[in-house]
């Protein structure tokens with residue numbers, strides 16, 4: 001599982017720093033992962049874990065004063081973390097698409113949906129107005145907007161929440177990007193519409209070989225859509241592996257706690273598993289394993305020594321329980 | 335999960351209707367030659383809630399869940415219908431403040447723990463407000479003690495009373511809202527998406543707390559969530575809403591294992607399932623139509639695979655079939671058997 005040969009996106013030792021008056025905060029701390037062509041990588045974790053900042057760093061849209069302090073980001077065979085603004089803007093439009101939680105932030109309420117699609121297409125592709133408009137209609141059809149020929153001339157507010165999100169996906173797809181960063185794309189939507197959007201994302205990956213980084217806190221969505229999952233805690237990846245491995249055989253105590261806290265239809269439990277406490281603030285991240293104050297399996301060394309992300313079976317886990325030197329203990333659920 | 339309603343009925347709702355007039359101003363209507371626009375947010379809803387149970391409302395965005403909740407606690411005035419709380423009809427009342435003793439026994443918890451707490455008040459004052467409003471304290475000292483008890487009850491510290499809301503996390507703020515709701519010593523809590531803004535881990539803490547409090551204080555909950563797994567976990571009875579009406583309501587296990595209404599079946603099929611990694615759920619076809627001009631007859635008919643002519647002409651009445659209340663012509667006509675729902679696995683210690 002080291003740097004796969006067909007990795008489309010490869011993030012190496014990424015550190016995102018936010019300088020403040022009280023000192024520099026480290027929001028993303030030495031994060032490495034890759035996404036293959038046609039693959040969906042799920043990224044989960046409680047709010048404040050650093051998921052969105054990781055995505056923002058990749059697309060070069062970190063809000064100042066936040067910045068990439070170290071590490072490399074490679075798209076295909078090109079480094080993109082150190083590109084000048086104008087070059088990065090072109091990469092962003094052409095090769096990386098973005099989908100955010102609130103479709104209204106990506107759509108301009110004053111312009112018709114078609115105008116926005118055509119403009120984006122023409123900025124990045126050599127097409128005439130007519131060709132661009134035809135392409136826009138194809139895209140709206142592809143994302144499942146009924147009667148696209150008429151709806152293309154409607155304004156965003158004339159679409160329902162689910163349809164707007166589909167328009168945003170169409171906008172992200174305009175230029176056939178190789179990578180899509182989707183940050184909570186279905187969180188604001190009903191389960192019914194959520195299912196439609198996920199089905200659409202999966203189809204795109206399968207048919208166009210698009211790679212997707214799918215940030216969400218909904219494990220159900222991850223289980224259904226992603227091939228692999230990265231679990232983030234306090235700015236670091238604590239577990240990464242195949243979706244089956246992470247969802248059904250969570251190894252890190254934090255992943256295990258997250259899974260246990262989710263209710264399931266048909267499973268009757270009196271109480272849900274509870275992870276006590278909350279994700280630490282950036283200026284209060286504990287030393288050693290950042291999860292140790294909340295961990296039920298904590299070992300003496302956890303408060304002082306930081307565990308590395310190391311292979312455990314086919315996954316990678318950062319937890320001292322899996323250190324061969326820890327005699328006796330192995331695993332979060334005993 | 336208990337059965338039936340051993341504690342008797344606490345709330346009875348009958349023919350509840352709330353319409354909103356969202357028409358443009360008269361002059362614009364005259365100029366554009368358009369008529370009035372009426373949103374039928376709640377359009378004839380009847381149900382009963384037993385004491386000590388958790389009655390949940392589910393349905394897609396805009397189907398009227400929050401409006402039902404607001405009608406029950408008196409934040410909206412019904413256009414028509416009866417809301418009987420322990421036998422007293424509140425529906426016809428112009429102003430709930432004429433029945434303070436009843437109003438105090440009902441409290442509401444909102445989705446957004448940020449917006450629902452006054453940022454300029456200390457936690458102590460936020461929580462004490464329902465107590466001082468009732469004059470239910472002897473002196474400053476006893477008030478402070480009551481606040482401390484309430485804070486501990488929701489898993490916070492007595493010292494937190496001196497802090498302001500912004501000093502707390504989302505989950506902690508929701509605990510403060512719960513403490514404030516409990517300060518009125520309510521029996522009936524209306525919870526509108528109380529955990530939707532929270533992480534799953536924090537949601538688990540709040541749901542566990544709500545269950546503990548329910549047992550300890552014999553509370554009744556009217557619970558709203560768009561997360562069907564959460565609803566399954568907390569509810570004794572579940573009602574499925576569609577465009578301002580109940581299409582089906584039944585005891586939780588019955589509804590999930592033997593759904594009868596085609597819309598219920600559609601919603602259940604849309605639930606993402608952790609066990610099914612890599613497999614697709616069945617996407618629901620179409621979207622909820624506008625409540626301004628809802629489809630005629632059965633409002634679900636444009637999306638329903640079993641629709642026949644009668645469905646677009648006549649509104650189906652609610653029937654009681656083996657413990658399930660369901661409104662569907664196909665069922666009444668005997669041409670639609672119960673669907674196969676979700677498999678229910680009862681943990682051994684819970685089976686008794």
Ligand SMILES: Nc1ncnc2c1ncn2[C@@H]1O[C@H](COP(=O)(O)OP(=O)(O)OP(=O)(O)O)[C@@H](O)[C@H]1O
Pocket residue numbers: 354355356373374375376393394395396397398399400401402560625
């Ligand atoms: N005060 C109001 N004025 C006008 N329309 C309203 C008002 N309150 C609710 N509505 C409308 O009534 C319908 C039902 O709204 P309600 O808030 O009850 O839905 P909901 O089921 O709670 O949805 P969600 O899942 O999105 O919370 C919607 O179409 C809504 O826009």
Ligand SMILES: Nc1ncnc2c1ncn2[C@@H]1O[C@H](COP(=O)(O)OP(=O)(O)O)[C@@H](O)[C@H]1O
Pocket residue numbers: 395396400401445
């Ligand atoms: N008092 C109100 N005035 C106008 N519109 C409202 C009012 N309350 C709710 N709505 C509308 O009802 C819909 C659902 O709102 P609401 O239920 O409050 O939000 P949520 O979906 O977060 O629960 C929204 O479209 C909102 O604009």
Ligand code: SF4
Pocket residue numbers: 252253254289290291292293295296297298299302307318319320321
């Ligand atoms: S390293 Fe220690 S504290 Fe961290 S998750 Fe593992 S056992 Fe728990």
Ligand code: SF4
Pocket residue numbers: 595596597632633634635636638639640641642645650661662663664665
């Ligand atoms: S009444 Fe008709 S349209 Fe409505 S759910 Fe039943 S079969 Fe479908």
Ligand SMILES: [Mg+2]
Pocket residue numbers: 051052183184
């Ligand atoms: Mg985020």
Ligand SMILES: [Mg+2]
Pocket residue numbers: 399400401
């Ligand atoms: Mg609502």
